[in-house]
Amino acid sequence: MDIAIALYEGFTALDAIGPYEVLGHVPGAQITFVAARPGPVRNDQGSLTLVAEASLAETTAPDLVLVPGGPGRVDPTTHADLVAWLREVDAATTWTTSVCTGALFLAAAGLLTGRPATTHWTARAELARLGATVVEQRVVRDGKYVTAAGVSAGIDMALTLVGVMAGDLTAQAIQLGIEYDPQPPYQCGSPDTAPAELVEFLRARAAA
Amino acid sequence: MDIAIALYEGFTALDAIGPYEVLGHVPGAQITFVAARPGPVRNDQGSLTLVAEASLAETTAPDLVLVPGGPGRVDPTTHADLVAWLREVDAATTWTTSVCTGALFLAAAGLLTGRPATTHWTARAELARLGATVVEQRVVRDGKYVTAAGVSAGIDMALTLVGVMAGDLTAQAIQLGIEYDPQPPYQCGSPDTAPAELVEFLRARAAA
Numbered sequence: 001m002d003i004a005i006a007l008y009e010g011f012t013a014l015d016a017i018g019p020y021e022v023l024g025h026v027p028g029a030q031i032t033f034v035a036a037r038p039g040p041v042r043n044d045q046g047s048l049t050l051v052a053e054a055s056l057a058e059t060t061a062p063d064l065v066l067v068p069g070g071p072g073r074v075d076p077t078t079h080a081d082l083v084a085w086l087r088e089v090d091a092a093t094t095w096t097t098s099v100c101t102g103a104l105f106l107a108a109a110g111l112l113t114g115r116p117a118t119t120h121w122t123a124r125a126e127l128a129r130l131g132a133t134v135v136e137q138r139v140v141r142d143g144k145y146v147t148a149a150g151v152s153a154g155i156d157m158a159l160t161l162v163g164v165m166a167g168d169l170t171a172q173a174i175q176l177g178i179e180y181d182p183q184p185p186y187q188c189g190s191p192d193t194a195p196a197e198l199v200e201f202l203r204a205r206a207a208a
Numbered sequence: 209m210d211i212a213i214a215l216y217e218g219f220t221a222l223d224a225i226g227p228y229e230v231l232g233h234v235p236g237a238q239i240t241f242v243a244a245r246p247g248p249v250r251n252d253q254g255s256l257t258l259v260a261e262a263s264l265a266e267t268t269a270p271d272l273v274l275v276p277g278g279p280g281r282v283d284p285t286t287h288a289d290l291v292a293w294l295r296e297v298d299a300a301t302t303w304t305t306s307v308c309t310g311a312l313f314l315a316a317a318g319l320l321t322g323r324p325a326t327t328h329w330t331a332r333a334e335l336a337r338l339g340a341t342v343v344e345q346r347v348v349r350d351g352k353y354v355t356a357a358g359v360s361a362g363i364d365m366a367l368t369l370v371g372v373m374a375g376d377l378t379a380q381a382i383q384l385g386i387e388y389d390p391q392p393p394y395q396c397g398s399p400d401t402a403p404a405e406l407v408e409f410l411r412a413r414a415a416a
Contacts, residue, residue, distance in 0.1 A: 012229070013225050013228060013229055014225055014226060014228075014229035014386065017221050017222055017225040017226075017256075018222065018225075018226075020221060020222075020256065021220070021221055021222035021359065024253045024255060025253075030255070031253070031255045031256075032255065033255075033256065040259060045232040045233075045239075047232060047238070047239045047240065047241075047261075048225075048228065048239075048241065048258070049258065049259035049261075050256070050257065050258060050259075051248060051257035051258075051259065053255075053257075100387075120387060121387060138389065138391045139391075149387050149389075150385075150386060150387025151229065151385075151386035151387055151388070152363065152386045152387055152388040152389075152390065153387055153389075155360065155390070155392075156390065156391050156392060156393065159392060159393050159394070160393045163393055163394075168394070169406070171393065171394065172394050172396045172402065172403070172406055173406050173409065173410065175392060175393075175394050175396050175397050175402075176396050176397060176398075176399070176402045176406055176407070176410055177358075177359075177410055178222065178358060178359035178360045178397075179308075179328060179329060179357050179358025179359055179360055179361055179397055179398065180359070180360045180390075180392055180397040181346065181357075181360075181361075181392075181397030181398040181401065182360065182363070182364065182388075182390035182392065182397070183346045183347075183364050184363075184364060184367060184383060184388050184389075184390065185364065185367050185368045185371055185379065185383075186367070186371075186376070186379065186380045186383050188380045188383050188384050189383050189384060189386075189387055189388040189389030189390070190384075190387065190389040191384070193389065194380065194383075194384045195380070198377070198380055198381050198384055199384070201381065202381065202384055202385055
């Protein structure tokens, strides 16, 4: 199974690496980081550089596509290549997936129109504006389209996907291998459980 | 606060990127990926390349050091530079930390001798052999030494650390920002909860 993780300047590292770590352990999986041009791609924080091994143009038939998110809206100018590529390769994918605001790219490509989908909680209105039916769940699957909520939700999405693709036992082995027995120090990882002032603070920052 | 994340050939990507994503949002934090030589560093799966921005030699006084894990034992030959560097910079760090088998590097440097510490569950015996007092917890803190269990535990460690370094509110804002409200699809992320045959399978593979 050929898996392409699409990078672009300003992507959020954990959005890509959480699912990468899970999917890479699926027997037979071949993961390639791809970008408009091969070479170094800088993340949103500006302190991390991942290397894209292939261009979008030469990545013509991935079985699974994953788009990580990044702060800010999808810019039709700077992201035109990626959006067009997603529309093209989606015709033949087995799975088309996103983490966080990566869903906005899928939506901009017209792939989520009328479909249930999720994204980072601060980007729900934007995703709805782009035509998706926003569902407030951590992982949302609609046929071959699987979207995850913000950043860390990509780990849950990938494990869920592995369960479907390769069976529960493989997914469980991977979960045990990455010792994914989360014990967050606070109960504030969702806008439903976090203090209201923090939710407002982050919502305002995302809108700015 | 200068944070150095030490890379080496064969590191596990999520060990580094989970804490990176959390620590990078601490106000005033400057994170640098460092390695024996600056430039591309390949991970354990062989399909991901992160770029180290600075050499160990030029990274003389980080406030916080983090060492990710990777499969296999610490090799005194290939990892001598890293182990020596850890011993050296530890003299002036505020925090010396590891994720997963990164603890074996700290232990090999003599920094965990007699200290409570943790590592990936398959590497507990090796960590004990290197002089640490192994504690079966997800995050173990002993003064400035903080160690996390396997792979994904680095996220919990980093959030815990941010709470101590920068206060609960900052840590909570980061947890909400990365939407860390984990919902693993299976209850098998620890050897205590996973099916016994999976535990044995992974233990045998790690020993091989």
